[in-house]
Amino acid sequence: MMVYRPHRTVSAHRVHRKRFTDYFLPPFLFIALVIIVILSVQLYQAMFVEHKPLDVFLYTLQGRTKLVAAGSQNTDDALNEMRVFKGDEITTDISGRAGLNFFKRETVRFDENTTILLQDVLQDKNQDSFDITMKKGRAWIFAEEVPGIAFDMSLHTSHLSLESQNGIFEVEDFSSRKGGEIVRVMKGSVKASIMITSDSGPKEVETVIIEAGQQFTMDNVALAAYEKFQSPEVIAPIDPKFVEDEWYLWNTGLDDGDGK
Secondary structure, three states, rough: OOOOOOOOOOOHHHOOOOOHHHHHHHHHHHHHHHHHHHHHHHHHHHOOOOOOOOOOEEEHHHHHHEEEEOOOHHHHHOOOOOOOOOEEEEOOOOOEEEEEEOOEEEEEEEOOOEEEEEEEEEEEOOEEEEEEEEEEEEEEEOOOOOOOOOOEEEEEEEEEEEOOOEEEEEEEEEEHHHEOOOOOEEEEEEEEEEEEEEOOEEEEEEEOOOOOOOOEEEEEHHHHHHOOOOOOOOEOOOOOOOOOOOOOOOHHHHHHHHOO
């Protein structure tokens, strides 16, 4: 006699234990994918997108001018009407004068024994700007207003950070010879931020607006007052002797001409 015995199935449930790579690989693959996408975009831009050089040119107007290119330690003679770039350092010799022409309309001229560093420059559809540090010497800034295009210029000296949109002004930094720093505004206005050295680094202590016809003078007495967080009298009418100076007459003559 046959006895029916039900088929018994024995199943074993194995517990899957995650390995270290199971936790590590998913985020790693995501990061790798992001890096690949970024590099692909950069490669595409480098190969197929045209990058127009900035229209910033150096003019040797008198004597000799030296240039240290960005990322270099070598000093070379500057060529007339040569294109310059962010990070370039320019120095005029004892009888030299030079000028930078930005975007075919803004001009910065440098007197003899002047060293400037082109910190940054931007040329956009509706916005032009440049940022310069003047380590020593004096500079003349001539910028005409162009309808529809905003313009910002920044110039830094030992203790001043200057900002302006358009106009004409002159800057001197002879602090290394204890001659102080001077800003004279012929047209427009300039915002001057006074900077002092503190334990935590450069610190802004006051901001003043210098209007057309005014002169800002930062001598040793004024600097000592600012270091004590005082507000000395630093703005006065432009010294009449300045408009008789050869430097003033030379620059205004160029401004009335082609502005170079």
